[in-house]
Amino acid sequence: MNSTEGISYTGFHAGSFSANDETRAAAEAALRRVRIMSATLYPTLPHVEPVAAPAARLVLKTEGTSRGLLDGAWWPRSRDLLSELPALTDVLDPLWGRITRIAVNPKYWRVVPRRVPVDGHIVKVGWFTPEIDPHKLLLLSYGTGRWDLLVIPPETGVDSAARLMAAASDYDGPPLTASALIAADEARHTVSAADRPLDPDEAWEYEGGACAVSAAVPEQTGPPSRASQTSRLIVGM
Template identity: 85%
Template sequence: MSATLYPTLPHVEPVAAPAAARLALKTDGASRGLLDGAWWPRSRDLPSELPALVKTLDPLWGRITRIAVNPRYWPVIPHKVPVDGHVVKVGWFTPEIDPHKLLLLSYGTGRWDLLIIPPETGAASAARLMRAASDRDGPPLTASALMAAEEALHGVSVADRPLGPDEAWEYEGGASAVAAVIPEQTGPDSRASRLIVGM
């Protein structure tokens, strides 16, 4: 009798426990509009940010197997990211994916599109963008159009440009731990139509 031995994968110890992902998601079933919610990463370090995002979404949406981004705002895009005993494949597409959008796929379950709010965005702008992206009736805008509307309406730049080398360095290790305060919902929007995580 013979036995086949498979090499075990090395156990990687995290340097520090990652903070919870900052998300606002639609919860009312089938999505209407172009986005399923918004993600506000703490830095532009995609290899460090994606595990916390996937850990949060796996129980909600089924195991995330693939992620795609536009490389415009990300200095490093990993090919694979280990998350709690499984590996998520990461790809990038320049013309096909909006620079402010993250595409997530769950094998056999579905596809979701999240607005990516730049990490350096102020808390008030991030809160407005999260509400707009996770609104149960919309938004009828693309991710970049939503970012442009925020800038036009509120006169606040949400960093709609690639970072220079010095700026990228500042954000690679993590942005300041500013927590956004989402104002309490009133009126028809107060129904449980969105899930807010990590705020």
């Protein structure tokens, strides 16, 4: 009786161990299947190197040149200040000191963010309707100074942009405001296309006159002079 009970007891425990082993093996097999399915459904994505943003298209007067009304020209690729300003400040911070504030006229900017994160700091952005020319960008550097850039519309053609950049960064300083410079180039381009003289009454509604157009947006018939070459810093072109 005792030996039979002992055998039954032993057999019972042996059967229990076998059942647990089978259950554990089935669980491990199911877990392996889940892992295989996960690896199939969610493969490891390849490492993608970040793409550097294109440099700002910019022309600046160098130190020692006459300021005039503008300190240079900026040709953004879009009207998105959040994406355009970081590339601009990347160039200007080492040259002019950290740019801390920027002001625009909202006429040609659909969205004017109050703050724009740039490399290592935040630039505050404001807008003023009557005080700032619609085609100008005003930049302030804390404790250093103020600069005014002509904003060339993103859709401007290469030839027109080159003329406007040359005029805005001219050694003697452009005699026209930002909007007048844009209007002067548009007027000259229209005259060239129509091959007719521009009537004085339909010139444009900005200051300067026809004589100022020729002075501000000169026709380049040869290589630039040495003075104009040394008075400009060209970036991103």
